[in-house]
Amino acid sequence: MTVNTQPATERPDPRAFGLPVVEQDDIPAELRALVGRVHDLIGAVANTTETDPRTLAEAAAAVEGVTERLGRAPRRQIGTMVRRDLPGGASEFGTISNIVAGDTNPAAPPLSLVPTAEGVRGEVTLDTVYQGPPGLVHGGWIAALLDQAVGTASSLATSPGLTARLEIDYRSPTPLFNPLEITAEVERTERRKVYVNGRIRVNGEITAQARALMVRVPFPE
Numbered sequence: 001m002t003v004n005t006q007p008a009t010e011r012p013d014p015r016a017f018g019l020p021v022v023e024q025d026d027i028p029a030e031l032r033a034l035v036g037r038v039h040d041l042i043g044a045v046a047n048t049t050e051t052d053p054r055t056l057a058e059a060a061a062a063v064e065g066v067t068e069r070l071g072r073a074p075r076r077q078i079g080t081m082v083r084r085d086l087p088g089g090a091s092e093f094g095t096i097s098n099i100v101a102g103d104t105n106p107a108a109p110p111l112s113l114v115p116t117a118e119g120v121r122g123e124v125t126l127d128t129v130y131q132g133p134p135g136l137v138h139g140g141w142i143a144a145l146l147d148q149a150v151g152t153a154s155s156l157a158t159s160p161g162l163t164a165r166l167e168i169d170y171r172s173p174t175p176l177f178n179p180l181e182i183t184a185e186v187e188r189t190e191r192r193k194v195y196v197n198g199r200i201r202v203n204g205e206i207t208a209q210a211r212a213l214m215v216r217v218p219f220p221e
């Protein structure tokens, strides 16, 4: 069984599905800054020990005001994609508000994955926003990070698909506030099925690993 690697030039364009595409370089720096500040806000709210009712009420009103102001502009179309340039001249498409890796999602860590000779690799450090057990990354988020990694590895090596099956082995606790190294690579393909492996390492030790089946989406001719 072989991996059917498609050159970047033959990759399907989401516009064929009626999905709008934003160039990554066209995302305003000010929007990126706003996403970062709201990301920080999520952490501040999740962890504040402030109890003064007036301070809390003022903060809520300020956030509500900003939300109302931003809400005056039309919302992005659901499914809006972003095109990113990859090292080596290739490019990839991702959902712009993807919860794991979206450029404009303040709730995303975000995880940035780059192609390697084997598959993909990324590094991310998670804070208490992603906490499950005390001091540890939530198991669902471990699965989410690995889902993103296996999906991206599959997409780049073949073509975009959906996760049909995802099996996670949680081998040891994955700590917060430590760099997580996330890697994934395609093992083999069978028709539309792409079998992918991934893992998270902390200080070189595997804390979680994934076996996934991605099913490639059939694209219009």
Ligand SMILES: CCCCCCCCCCCC(=O)SCCNC(=O)CCNC(=O)[C@H](O)C(C)(C)COP(=O)(O)OP(=O)(O)OC[C@H]1O[C@@H](n2cnc3c(N)ncnc32)[C@H](O)[C@@H]1OP(=O)(O)O
Residues within 6 Å of the ligand: 013, 014, 093, 094, 095, 147, 148, 151, 152, 155, 160, 161, 162, 163, 164, 165, 190, 191, 192, 193, 213, 215
């Ligand atoms: C531009 C966009 C960018 C997209 C950018 C991508 C980045 C993604 C990163 C995040 C990934 C996600 O979160 S994805 C979101 C979570 N996943 C989902 O919502 C998927 C929900 N499931 C589905 O929609 C469907 O079940 C599919 C698409 C997976 C498969 O349906 P289908 O297309 O009708 O295909 P189907 O004929 O059933 O199956 C094809 C082959 O796969 C096998 N198969 C199917 N499911 C399974 C299974 N669970 N376990 C074993 N084998 C299975 C079948 O036996 C068959 O094998 P054979 O007969 O060939 O032997």
